[in-house]
Amino acid sequence: MSRERRRARTAVVIPFVPESPDAPPPPTRPPVKRKRAVEARPFLLDFFPLETESGTRLARFFDRLREGRLSTTRCARDDLVLWPPRTACPRCHTEELEWVDLPDRGRLYAFSAVLAGAPLGMEADVPFAVGLVDLDGLPLRLFGRVEGLPWNELEIGAPVRVEPYDTEDGRVFYRFRATG
């Protein structure tokens, strides 16, 4: 007998018992006290890294973002701008990468609206736009939130600028703001 069949034969069947109309109402639970957002999120569902040197070898990306500079790493040996920033070049594997600033302007290549099912921490922002942005002067296409206009007023090709912002839990990230 296969393992699956044996498991099926030993499965416990829980009969469905319809609830009596006289049953007492289910107990009400006390409201959940929310901690600060970053502490309340399950670790594996927090897509953003800790931004300090002890949390990531790319802490300089966030340091520079706090200064208003979007930057990334570049391999001088291969003349290769790497996005997202890396700790090693995927072509020659050197860890001797340099930090370079990226353009802070670009154009919307494509966008979509999040109308439901927003990621953790963004539920209150629905509806909002996310998009792919081609940075000016570099063959780099970045993904991010798009602010500045309602999603249904955005247009392909619309000019945007990079906007670093502080998250509610003390970290920093970037988004795009439509300027047109």
Ligand SMILES: [Zn+2]
């Ligand atoms: Zn390289």
